[in-house]
Amino acid sequence: MNRIALIGAGPSGLAGARALDRAGIPFDGFEAGPDVGGLWNIDNPRSTVYDSAHLISSRTTTEFAEFPMDSTTDYPGHRELLAYFDAYADAFDLRRHFRFGTRVTDVSRVDAGAAPDGPRDLTPAAPVWRVTAVTESGETVTGDYAGVILANGTLAEPNIPAFRGEFDGEIRHTSTYKSAREFDGKRVLIIGAGNSGCDIAVDAVHHAASVDLSVRRGYYFVPRYLFGKPADTLNQGRPLPAPIKQAIDSRVLKWFTGDPVRFGFPKPDYKIYESHPIVNTLILNHLGQGDLRVVPDIDRFDGRTVHFTDGSTGEYDLVLLATGYRLDYPFIAREHLNWTDAAPKLYLNIFPPAFDGVYVLGMIEASGIGWQGRAEQAELIAAYLAACERDPAAATTFREGAAGRWPDLTGGYRYLGLDRMSYYVNKDAYRRTVRRLAASLPALPAGAPAAAAVSSEGVSA
Numbered sequence: 150m151n152r153i154a155l156i157g158a159g160p161s162g163l164a165g166a167r168a169l170d171r172a173g174i175p176f177d178g179f180e181a182g183p184d185v186g187g188l189w190n191i192d193n194p195r196s197t198v199y200d201s202a203h204l205i206s207s208r209t210t211t212e213f214a215e216f217p218m219d220s221t222t223d224y225p226g227h228r229e230l231l232a233y234f235d236a237y238a239d240a241f242d243l244r245r246h247f248r249f250g251t252r253v254t255d256v257s258r259v260d261a262g263a264a265p266d267g268p269r270d271l272t273p274a275a276p277v278w279r280v281t282a283v284t285e286s287g288e289t290v291t292g293d294y295a296g297v298i299l300a301n302g303t304l305a306e307p308n309i310p311a312f313r314g315e316f317d318g319e320i321r322h323t324s325t326y327k328s329a330r331e332f333d334g335k336r337v338l339i340i341g342a343g344n345s346g347c348d349i350a351v352d353a354v355h356h357a358a359s360v361d362l363s364v365r366r367g368y369y370f371v372p373r374y375l376f377g378k379p380a381d382t383l384n385q386g387r388p389l390p391a392p393i394k395q396a397i398d399s400r401v402l403k404w405f406t407g408d409p410v411r412f413g414f415p416k417p418d419y420k421i422y423e424s425h426p427i428v429n430t431l432i433l434n435h436l437g438q439g440d441l442r443v444v445p446d447i448d449r450f451d452g453r454t455v456h457f458t459d460g461s462t463g464e465y466d467l468v469l470l471a472t473g474y475r476l477d478y479p480f481i482a483r484e485h486l487n488w489t490d491a492a493p494k495l496y497l498n499i500f501p502p503a504f505d506g507v508y509v510l511g512m513i514e515a516s517g518i519g520w521q522g523r524a525e526q527a528e529l530i531a532a533y534l535a536a537c538e539r540d541p542a543a544a545t546t547f548r549e550g551a552a553g554r555w556p557d558l559t560g561g562y563r564y565l566g567l568d569r570m571s572y573y574v575n576k577d578a579y580r581r582t583v584r585r586l587a588a589s590l591p592a593l594p595a596g597a598p599a600a601a602a603v604s605s606e607g608v609s610a
């Protein structure tokens with residue numbers, strides 16, 4: 150069977166390895182970092198987690214279904230999560246597939262039939278993809294593959310907006326933030342109130358001389374717990390139509406968290422779930438205690454002074470850009486991924502329309518999709534690859550589906566037209582569609598079960 154390259158050993162890459170193994174598809178894994186775990190391994194130079202990082206979605210809605218965490222923690226921290234991925238890799242013997250400390254630098258199609266945007270018929274010629282990587286010792290390695298799965302993550306490349314003027318103090322992106330001690334005694338301005346911005350603002354209030362949070366738009370703040378349970382575990386498996394869910398949940402939020410406008414946030418000019426909700430109410434507690442302030446959008450910098458759009462100003466030592474991340478697949482030409490604007494335009498966020506051997510795993514942003522959502526993507530890729538070899542008619546039918554009208558993955562929500570929402574999906578609509586299409590392909594074998602049960606301390610027999 151043709152060999153596949155798999156880039157990344159984070160949660161998505163591990164799920165990819167597990168699914169390829171189950172399908173009996175030979176592959177080589179490449180991981181730039183020292184071990185498995187992706188961004189949850191704080192020692193991975195590409196990790197964007199910080200000391201206080203915990204899951205935002207809850208444990209049971211996030212874990213791999215076939216490998217529940219042996220933990221009672223509702224929102225585990227990054228160290229417990231790394232132990233989980235360690236144990237997952239051990240339990241399914243996945244490490245043997247990966248070359249660690251090996252960064253992929255180039256993925257190019259080298260067969261004669263290569264066309265800039267791939268073959269146009271539904272039965273693509275067998276492609277040859279050359280993968281070039283550099284090891285920690287500087288050695289260059291290359292290999293030729295029938296396909297390449299990109300699972301290199303979506304939250305590593307900082308999105309840095311342009312600002313007018315110059316700031317004389319320290320200015321950096323949250324991707325470099327690790328510990329609250331970095332705030333000691335400083336006047337801090339955090340720009341952006343996404344989930345990381347709010348987490349980090351909460352860290353800062355315990356250390357900084359002052360903390361301001363600059364926001365452009367209003368947000369919906371979802372409590373971690375509702376009715377004594379992790380909020381995202383309520384109503385699981387029974388998705389309501391979008392307008393009903395929006396009406397009920399905005400009412401519930403009004404009861405539990407009140408109106409964020411009281412704390413200085415602008416009123417959202419969109420409905421709940423049309424952008425990613427913020428799962429954090431500590432930020433509201435701290436606003437209520439006067440530990441930090443909400444300030445408007447930035448107009449310009451001038452030395453240590455920041456001018457805001459309402460004409461007010463503030464003096465700061467540290468400006469932290471919590472302005473999110475942008476998609477980045479630096480080692481492969483953009484035409485192979487069908488890029489349009491801020492994101493590749495892919496069938497099910499996975500398959501470039503050319504179907505010439507490139508697959509993207511993990512390029513989904515959604516409220517509550519969890520690692521199981523990524524595992525289902527991996528299973529679909531593996532089922533498709535297996536069908537290409539063993540049941541070409543089923544694979545052709547699958548590609549025919551992609552040549553037609555693409556399924557609606559929004560779940561009926563009208564997402565904001567922002568760059569960061571360009572690959573956003575509704576978890577229920579998405580998972581339902583991926584599972585339905587996977588079921589249209591020959592089933593994957595069950596694969597070897599986990600070798601051992603996992604505890605938060607690691608693997609136990």
Ligand SMILES: Cc1cc2nc3c(=O)[nH]c(=O)nc-3n(C[C@H](O)[C@H](O)[C@H](O)COP(=O)(O)OP(=O)(O)OC[C@H]3O[C@@H](n4cnc5c(N)ncnc54)[C@H](O)[C@@H]3O)c2cc1C
Pocket residue numbers: 156157158159160161162163179180181182186187188189193195197198199202203204205206207211251252253254300301302303304305345480510511517518519520
């Ligand atoms: C603070 C924080 C909280 C989060 N909370 C949640 C949550 O509650 N629930 C949730 O589902 N998600 C959450 N996420 C999202 C997180 O991205 C996913 O949980 C998950 O890590 C995605 O896995 P991944 O494998 O796709 O990407 P990553 O974890 O980023 O792993 C990608 C891997 O690819 C490797 N790599 C990159 N480039 C190369 C290359 N050129 N060559 C070789 N290897 C390469 C990297 O070293 C890395 O190991 C959170 C993220 C952050 C930062």
